[in-house]
Amino acid sequence: MDVELYVYDLSKGLARQYSLALTGVQIDAIYHTSLVFGGVEYFFGQGIQRKVPGTTHHGQPMEKLHMGKTELPNDVIQEYLDSLAKVYTPESYDLFLHNCNNFTHDLSMFLLGKGIPEHIRSLPQTFLSTPFGQMMKPQIEAALRGVTQADIGQDAQAPNARPGGSSTQHTAGNGTGSSSSGSHSSAPRAGYVRNVSNLQQLEEQLAAASNSCAVIFFTSSTCAPCKIVYPTYDELAEEAGDKAVLIKVDLNYAYDVSAKYGVRATPTFMTFLKGQKENEWSGANPAQLRGNVRMLIQMAFPPHPHTQLRLPSLQRKIISYVTYNKVPPLDKLKHKIGEHANDPTIQSVVEFAKSRGLSAPAETPIPNLDSLASFLQSTYPTVPIDIRFALVDLIRLAFLDPRVSGFFAQEPDHKTLLTLFSASDDLTSAPYNLRIVMLQLACNLFSSTLYPEQIISNQRLRETCIKLITGSLLDEHTNLRVVAASLAFNLAAFNHNERFDTRPDKLTESDQVELVASLLEAIGKEEECVEALHGMLFALGLFVYAAPMDGAVIDICKAMGIADTVKEKSKVEVLKGEPLLKEVGEVLLGKGLA
Known part of the structure; x- marks a missing residue:
């Protein structure tokens, strides 16, 4: 199924004409984008909306880009869209931080394994980096809200849409949400009289x-x-x-x-x-x-006291997670897998990994994921523990593709992933090479917008990820500490983004305390690796920033005297150049805990 990107200019040419004089930066358009496939145009405004291509209230697109072909079945795509509908709600729309272009990027990554053009995605940051952009942000948001979040009326029917599913979107008018069944929501829509x-x-x-x-x-x-x-x-x-x-x-x-x-x-x-x-x-x-x-x-x-501090690394939403995309020599990896490398399912994953490295991800057909799930659940537990790392490393590569990670994110009970993580029950006895690829695989779960929510909501998966982190932050192997800090950062960033948008924390306070306690101890003992220290400090800063001042996270930081501990790191020659030592150590943990 062909996928096209429709690109619109909300400024109707005014951005190109006046941007350089007003901001000092040439801006060609204020972009609105949508994805078109299966005879439907999908975009984000008043929630996820669907229209017959070219009939939206935005008029005709300024550009149509062929993005590639997706081999995913439509029922899988619609399930993914149903999941996205929980994230891309009418209330969550933000012209600069959570807009139509974020939606089309996420959907494109799922369908094709590649996102929309970078110059479109980076436009809000380009504009806000100018003094004029900062000054005019509220006015522009108010002026364009009626355009970006207009009520478009009846949605187009998605192909093979399931009756009663969220393929028919909720629309808002006069403050009351109307569903296809005729029921009414009691929660009023925010932002109007x-x-x-x-x-x-x-x-x-x-x-x-x-x-x-x-x-x-x-x-x-x-x-x-x-x-x-x-x-x-x-x-x-x-x-x-x-x-x-x-x-x-x-x-x-x-x-x-x-x-x-x-x-x-x-x-x-x-x-x-x-x-x-x-x-x-x-x-x-x-x-x-x-x-x-x-x-x-x-x-x-x-306002939270931390908002009054100068903390540029923390006073923003985190838009990129840490993932591990290095491709090892695949022939050597097959050799390490042994006899199982001859299984057709594993051969298809190896070829998939090779193809992704040689061509555009969107042009790489994905392997049969149902067969892969069945193979891993039945065969992986029988593989000798000393060669399990090779299988996990291969799956790590596959999970870099959002089409693969998105598929497994929707698997009931996450049986396949938990099977792979089964050796993590006793991290101290698992081989080093297995522990590090499990951590890297856990980081790569964040390649899909679906998995972070699943990690939080599934108790076994959440506890396993936390155990992977806390069992590795103090390990003697430097690389293991680095990757454990990366996974801690990913979880902290997901929780931080919710808090930054004034929504409740995703992680419970007890989970945060467990992670923060491990980070505090690891920071105190880190003496040789600035990369590990950077990840630990960043993750800690994200957990602490805007945390309740009378809560357990702040209490444990005060009790353990972390500000003094971080200050001591500035005296270690190999660590003293780390910029977060000042921002997190002196400012957040010093002034911010006072």
Whole structure:
């Protein structure tokens, strides 16, 4: 099945015309992308959406790029899209950090083993690296939200879509999500003004903000001054997102509201913090309105002390995980595998690994993954432990392809992967070469957007990965410590990205404490490898940054005196050049724990 990338210019040519003069950087377009295959155009805006190619509200694309052919069956693709729908939700859309281009890149990696062009993916960072870009970010987000997240109406039907599956997407309008079954979601969509017409509706909205904050704008259709602040109020709702509920009440109709709150003049504003009335004022003053609403949100969500520090490595989302893609001599690897190298399933994986190295990943057909899963589950436990590393190393190469890792991420109970990790139950007795390739394979699970979530949600898989890390961070083999630190970084980065987006941590506090304790001990004992120290410090920094100040992660760092431990590393000749010693050691663990 052919896969095409449709590229649109949201600026309609204005970026090319004015970007150099305004930013000092030539920007050819503000890109919106979609993937087209099987007669459907897939893109991200108001969730994952599907349309007949070329009929979206973006008009005609400025460019169509042939990306390659996918051999994946459509039911597997639709299952993957169902999984992505949990990540690419309407609420998660961010014009600069989590947008349509991130979606098409992830989907392309799954379908073809390669992503969309780098100049498209890197455009947000290019723009935000300029002073003008930083200054104009809020205005541009507000201006383009209506374009990027427009409600496009009925989706196109995906080929072979399963009845009742998420191939028919939920759409949002007037604050209520409508599903194909006609049921309604009770959770209001963030980032817009809620118009209410009676007391019951108002109390429902206030109840929804009982753990955050809310603003009521008492207005009337005959109030001329009210119209002055309508645009400001709408902008503040967009800016607040899900941190505040902004409500508008027309007192010409909501008589029961007027009676309860005793409002006699419009415009009048009331603010509520954690369910309690906080302030009230009258008058059409946009500056006063902005100041009061922003102060209210800051009171509801006081900034974490770490946000006031200069921590450039941590005050951002982590967009790249550590993976291990070095290809060993495959003929030697086959020789080490022994008689099992003659099995057709293993031969197909070897040829797959060779082909990926010689041609574009998208043009490399994947082996029969069902057969591979069956072979590994039945045969791997019978392979002598001293040659198991060769099989695991071969599978490590296969998992670099998101089509392969994505397939196994959806395997019930992760039986195949846990079979490969079975020797990790006693890391101290497993051979060094087996331990290091298991760690590298675990890192390569992050080549698929599906696997990190599976690692967190599956207890056995999560415990195995943590055991791999904690059992290797103090090992005498330098390379083993480096790879263990890389896996710790990957888990920390996944957890950090959720926290950075103000969502709950993915890892439990007890899991974080176990990992942080191992990292603290390993950092204290590391004396010879700056690469291992870098990975340990980075992972530790990601766990500590914006962690609850009264939580167990911060407590254990204070109890173990980690700031002094890191400071001592600056005196070790081979380690003193590591830049994270200052950022994580002096700033985060020094000032940030005070």
